Amino acid sequence: MFGALSRRANPTPDSCPVLEDVMTAEGSPNQPVLAYLGPEGTYTHQAANDYFAESVSYISCQTIASAFHALGGSADIAFLPIENSTHGAVIETLDLLRLASSENQFIRGEALASISHCLVVRKGTKFENIQTVLSHEQVGESKALGQCSAFIKDRLPSARTVKTVSTAAAAQQVLRDSTSTSAAICSSLCTKLYPGLALLAENIQDAAANVTRFIVLSAPHATLPSPTASGLPSGQPQWCAMLRITPPPAHSLNLGDVFGTIQPLAIARVDRRPSLSPTLFQDTYFVKVRDSGTSTDLEWKVAVTAAASRVLTKIPHGETNCTILGIWKA
Numbered sequence: 001m002f003g004a005l006s007r008r009a010n011p012t013p014d015s016c017p018v019l020e021d022v023m024t025a026e027g028s029p030n031q032p033v034l035a036y037l038g039p040e041g042t043y044t045h046q047a048a049n050d051y052f053a054e055s056v057s058y059i060s061c062q063t064i065a066s067a068f069h070a071l072g073g074s075a076d077i078a079f080l081p082i083e084n085s086t087h088g089a090v091i092e093t094l095d096l097l098r099l100a101s102s103e104n105q106f107i108r109g110e111a112l113a114s115i116s117h118c119l120v121v122r123k124g125t126k127f128e129n130i131q132t133v134l135s136h137e138q139v140g141e142s143k144a145l146g147q148c149s150a151f152i153k154d155r156l157p158s159a160r161t162v163k164t165v166s167t168a169a170a171a172q173q174v175l176r177d178s179t180s181t182s183a184a185i186c187s188s189l190c191t192k193l194y195p196g197l198a199l200l201a202e203n204i205q206d207a208a209a210n211v212t213r214f215i216v217l218s219a220p221h222a223t224l225p226s227p228t229a230s231g232l233p234s235g236q237p238q239w240c241a242m243l244r245i246t247p248p249p250a251h252s253l254n255l256g257d258v259f260g261t262i263q264p265l266a267i268a269r270v271d272r273r274p275s276l277s278p279t280l281f282q283d284t285y286f287v288k289v290r291d292s293g294t295s296t297d298l299e300w301k302v303a304v305t306a307a308a309s310r311v312l313t314k315i316p317h318g319e320t321n322c323t324i325l326g327i328w329k330a
């Protein structure tokens with residue numbers, strides 16, 4: 001993994017719609033191009049590398065949104081974090097999924113990766129010098145229940161916390177801090193990728209078991225390389241699907257009726273975000289369903305399509321929207 005992660009090859013593709021956001025590209029020509037939240041050394045980068053290894057080329061994007069929007073332009077695949085076992089949903093990804101067109105941005109797979117956070121400083125910086133802690137908001141934002149909030153509270157109670165777009169972006173910022181008073185919360189890999197950084201503490205996350213789930217998006221019929229390692233529990237893979245449902249506002253219907261129409265498909269998870277409609281308090285639900293039996297590929301597609309059309313026919317018309325946002329095996 002480290003070999004692939006530290007290598008840089010082909011340049012940024014000219015066709016990239018978010019050219020200014022794309023920082024590096026690595027891999028060989030003619031491979032599918034995968035966009036991820038960069039810079040190099042983010043957990044997303046490592047998880048994507050574990051999943052596809054050297055079978056894709058990698059482009060680093062400055063934000064989760066630019067990785068998502070690269071799909072259908074400079075990238076064939078986007079690899080995005082969607083939920084963390086201690087901090088919950090990755091809101092930015094859910095908000096982008098509200099816009100996903102099932103033509104270009106379809107969920108094709110998922111992966112789990114263990115997250116082990118470290119406190120990283122410029123070489124020579126001591127614990128007592130740290131005045132600012134930088135990281136991704138999932139990790140260290142003191143207002144939110146960040147993944148390391150207990151560590152920050154106990155060990156660096158007077159440090160200011162600053163949100164960065166990613167953990168590796170925090171590492172880069174610390175490297176540039178000539179005052180040597182800042183620290184980043186990121187992976188240990190960043191100290192290998194960015195010489196000049198040193199580890200001050202390891203495994204500083206609140207919960208010993210800290211796992212993030214990632215989704216793999218592409219056009220629905222694009223041929224994707226088989227995953228090398230997904231981090232998912234071994235055993236019989238199950239069919240999954242994601243339905244994006246925007247019913248009328250919850251005060252005018254029983255949500256149980258909406259979810260009831262999906263049965264007999266098993267509901268594995270529901271996330272909710274405000275819909276983008278002008279109707280007040282109309283929400284969009286992301287409903288992950290899974291097969292409780294052993295359907296074939298075709299049987300599962302038929303079952304998911306039937307569930308989506310039941311939502312549309314049984315829930316009051318006009319204001320209801322239901323889209324299949326992905327079908328995959330996990």
Ligand SMILES: O=C(O)C(=O)C[C@]1(C(=O)O)C=C[C@@H](O)C=C1
Pocket residue numbers: 037041042043044045081084090115136138139165166167168212
């Ligand atoms: O900042 C990174 O390193 C990321 O890959 C992003 C991200 C996230 O958005 O959840 C991914 C995994 C960890 O949970 C922390 C941060």
